Amino acid sequence: MNFQKLIAILTKSEDRLFDDIVGYDHIKKLFRMVLQSDSTTHILLTGPPASAKTMFLTSLLQHLKRPYFVDGGNTTKAGMIEYLFENQPRYLLVDEIDKLPPKHQTLLLNLMETGIVSETKYGKTREAKLKTSVFAACNNAIKLTSPLLSRFFVVEFAPYAYHQFYEITLRLLVNQEKIAPNDC
Ligand SMILES: Nc1ncnc2c1ncn2[C@@H]1O[C@H](COP(=O)(O)OP(=O)(O)OP(=O)(O)O)[C@@H](O)[C@H]1O
Numbered sequence: 314m315n316f317q318k319l320i321a322i323l324t325k326s327e328d329r330l331f332d333d334i335v336g337y338d339h340i341k342k343l344f345r346m347v348l349q350s351d352s353t354t355h356i357l358l359t360g361p362p363a364s365a366k367t368m369f370l371t372s373l374l375q376h377l378k379r380p381y382f383v384d385g386g387n388t389t390k391a392g393m394i395e396y397l398f399e400n401q402p403r404y405l406l407v408d409e410i411d412k413l414p415p416k417h418q419t420l421l422l423n424l425m426e427t428g429i430v431s432e433t434k435y436g437k438t439r440e441a442k443l444k445t446s447v448f449a450a451c452n453n454a455i456k457l458t459s460p461l462l463s464r465f466f467v468v469e470f471a472p473y474a475y476h477q478f479y480e481i482t483l484r485l486l487v488n489q490e491k492i493a494p495n496d497c
């Protein structure tokens with residue numbers, strides 16, 4: 314076994330959760346606490362563009378077991394229902410949730426309220442009881458129906474202050490672009 318493989322095994326995947334995200338320590342802590350719990354919790358991240366909301370969801374997608382990621386602007390209700398029935402994900406990650414059409418929002422509300430997903434097609438009804446936490450993101454929660462919004466613990470990201478923007482840019486240049494810190 315080579316050295317890098319050994320390091321990968323010794324470093325648990327969850328320990329690297331959110332590693333690429335600069336700052337937001339309180340939100341990282343919140344997610345870590347929620348992930349330790351056996352119950353379902355629903356979290357909505359809202360805030361300005363480029364504030365790392367999608368980064369949180371993609372990091373969760375990479376490190377959690379049984380996740381399902383959907384983009385609110387680019388998903389069909391039939392596809393979503395099929396996946397929920399077939400795979401019964403433990404975590405549903407919904408980016409751009411404000412772009413989900415109203416029918417999808419109702420499906421989501423039922424899932425969050427009762428855990429139940431049901432579908433009636435050609436006169437036949439199928440139903441499943443899921444244990445799924447929903448983690449979602451959007452710029453503005455105003456387009457969500459109030460019942461759906463009320464089911465979420467809402468976390469608002471504030472716009473970056475100059476020093477935060479500077480720190481993030483520096484980290485990205487050094488870590489991703491491999492530019493020496495002194496050259497920045
Ligand atoms: N805190 C941060 N740590 C590391 N990179 C960051 C951070 N904030 C922003 N970025 C950079 O900004 C980019 C955009 O982030 P992301 O797509 O997660 O933003 P967003 O909040 O989802 O924006 P939008 O509202 O437009 O969807 C990232 O790919 C990363 O390069």
Ligand SMILES: [Mg+2]
Pocket residue numbers: 366367368408450
């Ligand atoms: Mg985004």
